[in-house]
Amino acid sequence: MSVKRIWQAFALLALFSGMVHPAAAAGYAGVYEGRFIGGHQGTFALYVRSNNTGVVISYDQTTNTGFSDRRVRIRPNGSFVLNNVGGTGTKVKGKILRSGRVRGAYVTSLGVKGRFVAKRVPGKGPHRRHAGYYAGVFSSDPAACGGLKGSGKATAILAADGRMALYTRITRSSNPALWPVGQQDAGTAKMNRRGLFSGRLASGAGIKGQLKGRLIRGTFSVPGGTCVGNFRLLKRR
Numbered sequence: 001m002s003v004k005r006i007w008q009a010f011a012l013l014a015l016f017s018g019m020v021h022p023a024a025a026a027g028y029a030g031v032y033e034g035r036f037i038g039g040h041q042g043t044f045a046l047y048v049r050s051n052n053t054g055v056v057i058s059y060d061q062t063t064n065t066g067f068s069d070r071r072v073r074i075r076p077n078g079s080f081v082l083n084n085v086g087g088t089g090t091k092v093k094g095k096i097l098r099s100g101r102v103r104g105a106y107v108t109s110l111g112v113k114g115r116f117v118a119k120r121v122p123g124k125g126p127h128r129r130h131a132g133y134y135a136g137v138f139s140s141d142p143a144a145c146g147g148l149k150g151s152g153k154a155t156a157i158l159a160a161d162g163r164m165a166l167y168t169r170i171t172r173s174s175n176p177a178l179w180p181v182g183q184q185d186a187g188t189a190k191m192n193r194r195g196l197f198s199g200r201l202a203s204g205a206g207i208k209g210q211l212k213g214r215l216i217r218g219t220f221s222v223p224g225g226t227c228v229g230n231f232r233l234l235k236r237r
Contacts, residue, residue: 028052028074028096031131031159033188034118036060042202043186044116045157045165046094046102047133048074049237055133056082056092057155057167059186060106060114061202066184067092067106068155068167070133070236080104125160126193127211130235133157134216138168138231140179145227149174154231156216162191164199166207168231207231 029050036042040062048054052074059066067085069092074080078096085092094104100120107113123131139151152170167186173179187207189199195211197218209218214235221228 028078030100030123031121031157031163032096032100032102032118033121033157033159033163033165034102034116036062036114036116038115040114042114042116043165043167043188044102044118046072046118047157048072048096055155055157057157057165057186058106058116059167059184059202060116061186063108063112063114064184065090065106065108065112065114066167066169066186068169070135121159121161121163123160125162127158127162127191127195128160130211130214131158131160133236134233135236136216136231136233138220138229140227140229145229147174148178148227150179150229154233156233158191158211158216162193162197164189164191164197166199166201168201 028048030048032046034044040060042060044058046056054072055070056072057068067090069082069085072080080094082092089109090106092106094102096102102118105115134156136154138154140148142149150173152168154168156164156166158164165188170179170181170183173181185201185203187199187201189197191197198208200206204223205220207218207220216233219230
């Protein structure tokens with residue numbers, strides 16, 4: 001067989017092998033936690049499932065801009081785009097780099113902008129089985145809040161090492177002047193091996209609680225202790 005025919009055979013074999021065994025898509029699964037930059041304060045967290053879909057929760061305290069979305073799709077090159085998050089008109093763009101770092105930015109419908117960075121949290125730790133996305137509700141205790149009845153949605157992302165990011169948004173309030181509907185907050189907490197955790201939100205509210213199985217249950221207290229309440233989050237897919 002001539003050299004030319006040998007090379008042709010190798011080329012056909014390579015082409016056929018590529019058709020039968022296509023290149024596997026890059027995997028970005030894991031928990032990423034970070035912050036805002038450029039003089040901004042706030043919390044950013046991203047959870048990516050094994051199929052490269054995920055959840056993002058974030059709050060830029062400096063511009064009072066928050067967003068939470070569980071429809072994130074990571075493209076093969078690591079980029080992601082969210083348009084009109086929560087119907088607010090906010091657009092988020094970011095990219096997961098091969099180094100395990102995340103860089104991105106957002107812009108609201110009013111032109112308010114912010115930039116964030118994050119990095120992948122180690123996948124090993126005491127809460128490896130529990131790491132992931134949690135969602136649920138929170139509510140005030142009227143007896144401990146001067147009669148205030150307020151509630152809302154809460155979302156959390158838990159990492160294997162016990163680091164947890166929490167995001168909240170008020171949806172109902174009997175006193176909008178004190179607890180405005182739509183008000184957002186976020187922060188971080190640290191969970192020990194027994195599942196006990198404590199932390200603080202951007203507003204200054206303290207949180208504490210415990211993880212039991214697929215359930216995160218806890219309490220919050222606003223600065224000065226003038227109002228307390230509880231929250232309950234269940235692990236989701």
